[in-house]
Amino acid sequence: MxxxxxxxxxFCMGVRRAVGIAREAAAEEQGEVFTNGPLIHNPQALEKLRREGVIPLGDEEAVPPAAVIVRAHGIPPETRDRLQRQATRVVDATCPKVATIQKKIAKYSANGYAVVIAGDADHPEVVGLLGYARGGAHVVSDAAAVAELPPLGKVLLVAQTTQDEEIFEAIRRRVLERFPGAQALSTICxxxxxxxxxxxxxxxxxxxxxxxxxxxxxxxxxxxxxxxxxxxxxxxxxxxxxxxxxxxxxxxxxxxxxxxxxxxxxxxxxxxxxxxx
Ligand code: SF4
CATH class of the missing domain: 3.40.1010.20 (4-hydroxy-3-methylbut-2-enyl diphosphate reductase, catalytic domain)
Structure with missing residues (x-):
């Protein structure tokens, strides 16, 4: 064969960076550090990190008085505020590519744009991005879902960084048909x-x-x-x-x-x- x-x-750049930041934080703290949810979506890598003192916190788990690492997918601003109040230190391992989209969403939404995200509504990256849209945002997983969007004024379309490129292209075409003049940013990394x-x-x-x-x-x-x-x-x-x-x-x-x-x-x-x- x-x-x-x-x-x-x-490993992509963002994951390699997040793992490096978490390891460094665990070494600095000389004890356990925590991540808000699994640092990355890989059970074998997580097990290895756990042995090095990097422990994932479940959604409902209380934040311990220790260092907490923000994972590569990023988090909504209100979650960051909560972590800052509860943890001894917040270490940001948000992938710079995701951070760029968060900033774009914040900027456009402050200028009155409705935000449409092409991605999976439950994915932590999308949950984080939604938090940056002031007036709320809409998530579409495929082109057909664009027809179900309510009437919108100025529209910004972005993609989850790991979106399928062909699906995004189909969504982009449909959004531009329905909302001529929409700003469509291809944010697939x-x-x-x-x-x-x-x-x-x-x-x-x-x-x-x-x-x-x-x-x-x-x-x-x-x-x-x-x-x-x-x-x-x-x-x-x-x-x-x-x-x-x-x-x-x-x-x-x-x-x-x-x-x-x-x-x-x-x-x-x-x-x-x-x-x-
Ligand atoms: S945005 Fe790209 S580089 Fe960053 S973590 Fe996601 S897949 Fe990796």
């Missing part, structure tokens, strides 16, 4: 762009794709969806142990990619297991 590994597989472009190309050149990453990682799930949409079977696994080796052995060319929060050692273990198959 020939194995082709995507160059873009693994470069890391997502590279990863999705590469997986689209690879999907046409292999018998199947193995997509490695957390089952709760939106950008990893999207990579698998892109492959399936193109007619290429995609196996989404979190670890090497989950590989369906009996099925994969029947294939002659298998591609491997991974989400933005998948650690390099997990990718190596999967590739090794495939090579030994």
């Amino acid at each position: 020939e194995i082709v590994v995507a160059r873009s597989a693994g 470069q890391s997502t762009h590279r990863r999705q472009t590469e997986v689209r190309q690879m999907a046409g050149e292999v018998d199947a794709m193995v997509v490695i990453g957390g089952r709760n990682s939106a950008n990893t799930c999207r990579l698998a969806e892109i492959c399936r949409h193109l007619g290429t079977p995609a196996y989404h696994v979190e670890t090497a142990e989950e590989l369906p080796l009996a099925e994969l052995r029947q294939l002659s060319r298998v591609g491997v990619t991974a989400g933005a929060s998948t650690p390099a050692d997990v990718i190596e273990q999967v590739v090794e297991r495939l090579r030994d198959a």
Whole structure:
């Protein structure tokens, strides 16, 4: 079996930065530091961080008197205010790409724009972005949902940073049809762009794709969806142990990619297991 590994597989800049900031904070505090929710969407990476003293707090959990790290996805301003009141120190690991969108939303919404976000309403990044829209905002997950938006005046459209580029383009067209003059900012980040472009190309050149990453990682799930949409079977696994080796052995060319929060050692273990198959 020939194995082709995507160059873009693994940690993106924002995740690498957040993990580095959390580790540094744990070392400085010489004890446990906390993150408001999982720092990244990968159970294996989280377990490793837990052993280094980086502990995720559940949504309902009280903030302990300790340092709290804001994760790469960012948080709404009111959550930041609450953390600042309750924690001994707030360490900001919001990805700079997400912080830029937060600032844009705040600026446009202060100028009377209604904000439309193309993304998943429940995703922490989108929840954080919504907090920056003064007059509230609307979330659409696909082009069809644009018809359900109420009448709006001036409109700003942005994308969740890990949005599927083709879905965003369809949403953008529909928003511009319905709200001519809308400001549409393509805020999908470069890391997502590279990863999705590469997986689209690879999907046409292999018998199947193995997509490695957390089952709760939106950008990893999207990579698998892109492959399936193109007619290429995609196996989404979190670890090497989950590989369906009996099925994969029947294939002659298998591609491997991974989400933005998948650690390099997990990718190596999967590739090794495939090579030994
Ligand atoms: S996917 Fe992009 S926006 Fe999100 S954390 Fe990574 S670099 Fe930042």
